Amino acid sequence: MGIKARLIIMNFLQFFVWGSWLISLGNYMGGVLGFSGLQIGSIYTTMGVASLFMPGLMGIVADRWINAERVLGICHIVGALFLIYASTIQDYSLFYFAMLFHSFAYMPTIALNNSVSYTVLEKKGYNIVKDFPPIRVWGTVGFICAMWVVDICGWTQSPYQLYVSAGAALFLGVYAFTMPAAPPLMVQAKKSWSSSLGLDAFVLFKQRKMAVFFIFAMLLGAALQITNAFGGPFLDDFKSAYPDSFAVQHPNLLLSISQISETLFILSIPFFLSRFGIKRVMMFSMLAWALRFSLFGFGNPDDRLYLLIISMVIYGMAFDFFNISGSLFVEREADPTIRSSAQGLFMIMCNGVGAFIGGLASGWIVDFFTVNGVKDWQSIWFTFAAYAIILAVIFPFAFRYKHDPMILNDSKE
Template sequence: MSIKFRLTLMNFLQFFIWGSWLISLNVYLDKSLHFTGGQIGSIYATMGIASLFMPAIMGIIADKWINTERVFGICHIISGFLLYKATTVTDYESVYLYMLLNTMFYMPTIALNNTVSYEVLEQKQLTAVKDFPPIRVWGTVGFIIAMWMVDLLGLTNSALQLYISAGASLLLGVYAFTMPKCTPKQSKEKRTIVSMLGLDAFVLFRQQKMLVFFVFAMFLGAALQITNTFGGAFLTDFGSQPQYANSFAVQHPSILISISQISETLFILAIPFFLQRFGIKKVMLMSIVAWVLRFGLFALGDPGTGLPLLILSMIVYGMAFDFFNISGSLFVEKETSIKIRASAQGLFMVMTNGIGAYLGGVISGWIVDYFTVNGAKDWQSIWLSFAAYALVLGIIFPVVFRYRHTPAAGKIGKAKAVDITPH
């Protein structure tokens, strides 16, 4: 069995687990458990809370003490058990607790998945920029298949979606232990206090370009969390209007939303060309513009004559997500020293799926509640508010992010090692 196939299966399961509930859980929380917008937002914000510290901690453990593939597997086994426990409760406090604990162990696996993939490819003398995107695209395929499975089995409004995710998580946890060994990097250099505490990656904030990059990654992470939290509920809400009650968008919201992930598969494959041709600055600006379109088209669309606008919104999502998430991970990979690789990926997760996701989940919940009157949500105002947010980011980003791109085959600008000694 080739290593590319093995990494493909690993990436497939990694995102199949997430796709089983990320897009559809909000429907279950809204329609079955009758949670408020603020409560739903806070449950989705658990991903942000967990990502504030857990990816960094697990990255440190993988960098310093335990093989990365083992840390990855242990996290998935624990996460699968906690997902199962979340199916046994229905009150807000208990659901919140189990989802928080689950995300504390799932969220680090996203960065660890990247780290294992990069290191194994390097062991086999392959390159991350060229060989990882075609592997990672199968993660998106796994996400899509999970969404379709949940939708077609009628589990969008059921806790059973978490059973599927739990089973896949346990399977991947076991499979991870069969992957090639990714051992901690041993060094004969004298280790500083900063190094021993695993705070090496925070030195990246000394570089202005990296500081600005991480801050805007945080803002874009908030934008991503908004559609994850309320995309499904937005579509199913049209069911309260007789003319839309039997429409495809209302009956199969997850399948419609899956167009977003299908779009991802195309844009992932385009990443090497765009990064090498335009550089990270222009690629991230393209992502921001795509977010403006994503939210704006949601505001104007509906399941009837406005369905093409909803579909177009799903299509631009591929660029919005990939051009900051996948490209950003590759940028961090090339701009950091091998000594802090896992920690740096963990820091990227902290900024995007940590602080960004927390802010996106909580603030979007507030905005949804603000535009809700007598149980009816003014979705057009909600989505236009988010579009305005993305537009402001698009205006500021190219002014403050100073990065000179040098086109070169297989490189993202000029990669260089980062000085990790304290000043």
């Protein structure tokens, strides 16, 4: 089997593990375990907590002592064990800590997966910029397939979704050990601890435009956590009014349209960045989040199903235009000597701090609009939409950046 095919399998499984439960676990926690909105949100914040430091720590291990593919394999095997343990728990506190330790193991694997892919492609003489994206897109395909498997098997409100994820993680953990070696490099081994953790990138906060950019990236990361945690429970609450509707019977199939849309909008990013620049592209993302949440507020699985479908399609713009475009912006603006650390800082702000804030705040809002166990979803989604609109109004005044439409990337001031 060719090395590209092997990397496709690795990337497919990497996100299959995540997609098996990320979107549907809220259904299981709320509908079966009876957790409150705040409790559901807090469990989703475990990914944010882990993203604050675990990718850096595991990066140190891979940089200094152990091959990256072996660290990747160990993390997936450990994470699988905690998922299996979580599937047996009904107590909130124990479930929280099981998912927290799973996040400690899983979140570093996103960066490790990329590191192994880059190293292998480079050793084989491939162009990383050209050859990695077609491989990475199979990760999104894996995420979608996992959602479909869980949905079609009727496991969106079952602990079996955790078993599916754990099984894939165990397989990937063993598979990672068979990948070509990605050993520690002597140059990397001489980096300081602060550099390995990405702390040297904090110098970017001295630039006003970068400080503002990172703050809004964090706030948009919170918006992403909202849709991850409560998209499934929202659709599930229609089961009494529309028990036979497609959206209630197959919530993951409907929600997977968001990931399909994501793969398509990735292809449009070069055009939008070249034509409009990062400032307007980020504003498009904020307005897309506001529209997505608003359509959730107006939609239902019956005569307004089309509004929910449109909302799923808009997700691709909402996510890619701040996550992918933001990463490209950081890549250009950061000094080459701290480029990797700057990408780590961007992940910390979005998937760490942003996810933590989004999980707690969204859980509190859901509980605030819940009376006698009944959630006022329209008020909940309109509150989230108002949040995104406020960001879109403030951002252009706070973020000062001049765009030159004649070049692909934005010009520095």
